[in-house]
Amino acid sequence: MTHPGLDDLFTLLRFPSVSTDPARRAETRACGSWLLNKLKGIGLSAELHETPGHPIVLARNTHKPGRKTVMIYGHYDVQPAEPLAEWRTPAFEPTVVGDRIMCRGATDNKGQLMAHLRGVEETLAAEGDLPVNLIFLFEGEEEIGSPNLKPFLQARAAELKCDLVAISDTGMVAEGKGTFTYGLRGIMCAEVTVKGPSIDLHSGIFGGAVMNPNKALARLAATLHDDEGRVAVAGFYDDVRPLQDWEREAWQGLGDSAGETQELTGVPALHGEVGFTDQERRWARPTAEINGIGGGYQGAGSKTVIPREAFMKLSFRLVPDQNPERVLEQVKAHLKKHTPPGVVLDLHDGHSGLPYVMDPHSKEGAAAQRALQQTFGGSVALIREGGSIPIVQAFKDVLGVDTLLLGLALPDCQAHAPNENFPLANYEAGVRLNKALLRELAAVV
Amino acid sequence: MTHPGLDDLFTLLRFPSVSTDPARRAETRACGSWLLNKLKGIGLSAELHETPGHPIVLARNTHKPGRKTVMIYGHYDVQPAEPLAEWRTPAFEPTVVGDRIMCRGATDNKGQLMAHLRGVEETLAAEGDLPVNLIFLFEGEEEIGSPNLKPFLQARAAELKCDLVAISDTGMVAEGKGTFTYGLRGIMCAEVTVKGPSIDLHSGIFGGAVMNPNKALARLAATLHDDEGRVAVAGFYDDVRPLQDWEREAWQGLGDSAGETQELTGVPALHGEVGFTDQERRWARPTAEINGIGGGYQGAGSKTVIPREAFMKLSFRLVPDQNPERVLEQVKAHLKKHTPPGVVLDLHDGHSGLPYVMDPHSKEGAAAQRALQQTFGGSVALIREGGSIPIVQAFKDVLGVDTLLLGLALPDCQAHAPNENFPLANYEAGVRLNKALLRELAAVV
Numbered sequence: 072m073t074h075p076g077l078d079d080l081f082t083l084l085r086f087p088s089v090s091t092d093p094a095r096r097a098e099t100r101a102c103g104s105w106l107l108n109k110l111k112g113i114g115l116s117a118e119l120h121e122t123p124g125h126p127i128v129l130a131r132n133t134h135k136p137g138r139k140t141v142m143i144y145g146h147y148d149v150q151p152a153e154p155l156a157e158w159r160t161p162a163f164e165p166t167v168v169g170d171r172i173m174c175r176g177a178t179d180n181k182g183q184l185m186a187h188l189r190g191v192e193e194t195l196a197a198e199g200d201l202p203v204n205l206i207f208l209f210e211g212e213e214e215i216g217s218p219n220l221k222p223f224l225q226a227r228a229a230e231l232k233c234d235l236v237a238i239s240d241t242g243m244v245a246e247g248k249g250t251f252t253y254g255l256r257g258i259m260c261a262e263v264t265v266k267g268p269s270i271d272l273h274s275g276i277f278g279g280a281v282m283n284p285n286k287a288l289a290r291l292a293a294t295l296h297d298d299e300g301r302v303a304v305a306g307f308y309d310d311v312r313p314l315q316d317w318e319r320e321a322w323q324g325l326g327d328s329a330g331e332t333q334e335l336t337g338v339p340a341l342h343g344e345v346g347f348t349d350q351e352r353r354w355a356r357p358t359a360e361i362n363g364i365g366g367g368y369q370g371a372g373s374k375t376v377i378p379r380e381a382f383m384k385l386s387f388r389l390v391p392d393q394n395p396e397r398v399l400e401q402v403k404a405h406l407k408k409h410t411p412p413g414v415v416l417d418l419h420d421g422h423s424g425l426p427y428v429m430d431p432h433s434k435e436g437a438a439a440q441r442a443l444q445q446t447f448g449g450s451v452a453l454i455r456e457g458g459s460i461p462i463v464q465a466f467k468d469v470l471g472v473d474t475l476l477l478g479l480a481l482p483d484c485q486a487h488a489p490n491e492n493f494p495l496a497n498y499e500a501g502v503r504l505n506k507a508l509l510r511e512l513a514a515v516v
Numbered sequence: 517m518t519h520p521g522l523d524d525l526f527t528l529l530r531f532p533s534v535s536t537d538p539a540r541r542a543e544t545r546a547c548g549s550w551l552l553n554k555l556k557g558i559g560l561s562a563e564l565h566e567t568p569g570h571p572i573v574l575a576r577n578t579h580k581p582g583r584k585t586v587m588i589y590g591h592y593d594v595q596p597a598e599p600l601a602e603w604r605t606p607a608f609e610p611t612v613v614g615d616r617i618m619c620r621g622a623t624d625n626k627g628q629l630m631a632h633l634r635g636v637e638e639t640l641a642a643e644g645d646l647p648v649n650l651i652f653l654f655e656g657e658e659e660i661g662s663p664n665l666k667p668f669l670q671a672r673a674a675e676l677k678c679d680l681v682a683i684s685d686t687g688m689v690a691e692g693k694g695t696f697t698y699g700l701r702g703i704m705c706a707e708v709t710v711k712g713p714s715i716d717l718h719s720g721i722f723g724g725a726v727m728n729p730n731k732a733l734a735r736l737a738a739t740l741h742d743d744e745g746r747v748a749v750a751g752f753y754d755d756v757r758p759l760q761d762w763e764r765e766a767w768q769g770l771g772d773s774a775g776e777t778q779e780l781t782g783v784p785a786l787h788g789e790v791g792f793t794d795q796e797r798r799w800a801r802p803t804a805e806i807n808g809i810g811g812g813y814q815g816a817g818s819k820t821v822i823p824r825e826a827f828m829k830l831s832f833r834l835v836p837d838q839n840p841e842r843v844l845e846q847v848k849a850h851l852k853k854h855t856p857p858g859v860v861l862d863l864h865d866g867h868s869g870l871p872y873v874m875d876p877h878s879k880e881g882a883a884a885q886r887a888l889q890q891t892f893g894g895s896v897a898l899i900r901e902g903g904s905i906p907i908v909q910a911f912k913d914v915l916g917v918d919t920l921l922l923g924l925a926l927p928d929c930q931a932h933a934p935n936e937n938f939p940l941a942n943y944e945a946g947v948r949l950n951k952a953l954l955r956e957l958a959a960v961v
Contacts, residue, residue: 092817153813258820269782270934272781274833275701276687276902278798278803278805283806285737286737289733290734290737292734292738332722339858339860341725342727343726352724353723356724362813362818362819363823364733365814367807367808373660373705373866374807375705376807376933383730384818421818458721488715
């Protein structure tokens with residue numbers, strides 16, 4: 072079996088385009104520039120647009136009146152690859168192991184982005200035109216919350232006017248099972264530091280007489296949840312829209328995912344909010360997570376120190392109709408109220424994004440499901456997903472359009488983790504999906 | 517003013533003899549070898565003794581019958597210098613700033629060790645002999661709990677037989693105030709890891725369905741204390757000997773140290789066990805401290821990850837008559853009982869040492885106080901100290917002798933912290949103290 076376009080995908084994967092890392096700024100930009108030239112090479116008109124951060128790459132075919140205008144979004148930036156020691160292949164050298172491409176970004180999102188690009192390349196080569204007016208919009212800041220994309224959309228709303236957006240950056244419920252995602256969780260990130268002594272202290276000399284920032288941080292972090300897995304921040308659930316009956320039934324029809332989640336994660340036991348299934352916990356319930364915690368001595372052996380500060384990096388996954396700004400205020404009030412004596416609290420809010428939900432039974436939703444059915448066969452799973460793509464809400468807010476989420480990632484593709492990978496078969500399915508999707512959307516009246 | 521012997525002290529300080537760091541093994545050994553040659557050079561017979569860890573340096577004058585035998589203990593290893601960015605002078609290059617020598621180890625313990633060595637050097641040069649039979653015992657593992665010193669004492673108990681031990685490795689209550697320390701806290705260290713998923717997880721995909729090890733660790737850590745600053749481990753206080761009235765009165769006579777502690781530490785407010793003074797909290801009450809905590813993403817920006825594990829490095833300061841082994845069992849039981857669901861607990865115990873107390877009104881205690889009075893003038897403060905010198909208990913157990921603790925460190929010498937320093941005046945006082953001490957001890961009947 073040949074894998075058309077793999078050379079291009081491998082070239083794209085080799086750029087260590089880690090958007091959160093200032094040291095990778097030039098390489099992230101080079102990744103965008105490479106895409107620009109590739110898009111021009113397949114016959115599209117393409118431009119690289121500067122932003123205060125990493126550039127946005129825009130491309131389009133010759134638009135003609137009377138056709139649907141479809142925007143396909145992707146992102147060329149990736150998560151950090153750390154911890155590097157846990158990779159079995161080099162993090163930024165694509166390596167085929169069995170039927171998978173191993174590389175940071177293979178799934179999220181370069182593999183899926185390139186499948187669409189290759190689909191368009193093949194259609195243009197075979198037919199000289201596409202059935203729709205196409206806009207490719209590829210950004211380099213998705214993994215840091217797309218801070219510059221919404222202003223970009225706002226500034227160019229007229230020229231970016233389209234009928235809908237399509238994105239492949241979500242998951243499939245199982246290998247070979249076409250999956251349509253109609254909802255996403257939002258996110259609100261914050262970094263919390265508690266500061267105590269002005270210098271690191273000897274825990275023998277001063278231990279017992281001052282609040283240890285590590286202790287203060289742990290006690291503060293422990294107030295974020297109650298004993299039944301609920302977030303204990305006052306008002307946190309006020310705006311949560313209850314799950315509808317058809318959703319709960321559709322998900323139950325997919326089978327309980329608890330066993331699969333336990334197998335994929337390797338946890339000794341699942342743990343979550345009392346009263347909800349595994350799918351509901353992951354797709355439709357809000358969370359508070361401590362993504363990083365640190366303070367004091369981190370090296371080998373022991374050091375009897377009381378550190379001057381300790382930190383935690385928090386993220387809150389949000390569901391309709393929670394609002395990140397309101398949750399930020401709730402979290403600030405909670406942390407302020409629960410800060411132990413003897414330390415000072417410092418909070419910096421990070422990126423955020425609204426949760427999203429669309430009607431999967433709309434005309435465009437139905438067309439997307441037909442394209443998935445043609446690509447994969449069998450019935451199509453209707454799901455929400457637990458991750459956050461804040462830009463989906465931005466498309467809704469600024470351009471007034473829904474987003475079709477046609478994911479190609481499998482549950483074991485290890486997005487964001489070491490040994491991220493993407494099946495060769497999913498790359499090829501993605502190429503076919505691109506062709507079917509543009510054809511089906513062109514036919515929607 | 518000249519500072520006799522400073523060249524030697526500076527040479528000693530330049531060795532980065534960090535005993536806990538395997539990468540510093542050769543340099544720690546080189547530090548011991550330099551001491552060996554220095555001791556030979558001043559006219560003592562000296563030997564370097566191998567241990568499974570860093571070597572022990574032993575030296576003695578010609579012992580004569582009918583004289584007191586005094587062992588002077590010191591250690592040539594130091595704490596890690598991290599965080600290096602906070603040093604205003606190079607961590608391992610002694611630099612005189614004002615009236616202080618800045619360097620890792622300046623106070624703890626190389627400056628104090630060298631004051632004794634210089635005192636002996638000067639007495640030998642001037643008088644050709646010492647008033648006592650002297651044994652210098654310098655080890656290289658004090659900062660990691662002296663794992664090889666007790667076996668060394670046991671193996672050589674006969675040749676190390678002495679009447680008492682003297683150590684300068686404790687603090688003075690104020691500049692110029694001779695201070696006799698008659699008690700020390702013990703210690704018990706342990707490293708705790710909680711393990712959850714087998715790989716780092718995407719907090720969007722799996723958040724809400726698994727226990728986050730960072731959260732589990734924080735919740736576990738938060739169980740270590742109650743809301744009034746007491747350690748909440750069952751049985752922890754069972755063996756704590758109550759403070760005696762004369763001690764509480766002697767310490768009250770020194771004045772409440774709360775203001776000084778707040779100034780030295782720079783904390784926004786003091787915080788400790790309800791019902792005890794600042795001195796009592798630091799010198800005579802047991803503690804539980806989290807010296808290090810870590811898990812998940814530690815870099816710049818955010819990474820939406822659920823890490824596979826998180827750790828904390830614990831140390832417990834112990835007071836008479838607590839026992840480290842019993843406390844370890846209590847802590848293990850506590851942590852096991854309070855481990856949240858969905859993670860597995862892993863505990864490794866580290867170094868430990870018994871707490872120590874002696875009678876400051878003994879003949880030797882009185883002689884030490886006279887030497888301090890002659891060196892510094894004024895009255896001598898009788899205190900306990902919050903730090904741990906496990907070897908003091910080992911001298912008691914193996915050699916059956918008390919230890920005189922004649923500290924030369926000031927509260928702002930920043931032992932164990934960045935910008936550790938030692939006053940030139942205290943170095944010179946230490947040289948005088950060594951001469952007075954040997955003279956006074958020789959006179960004890």
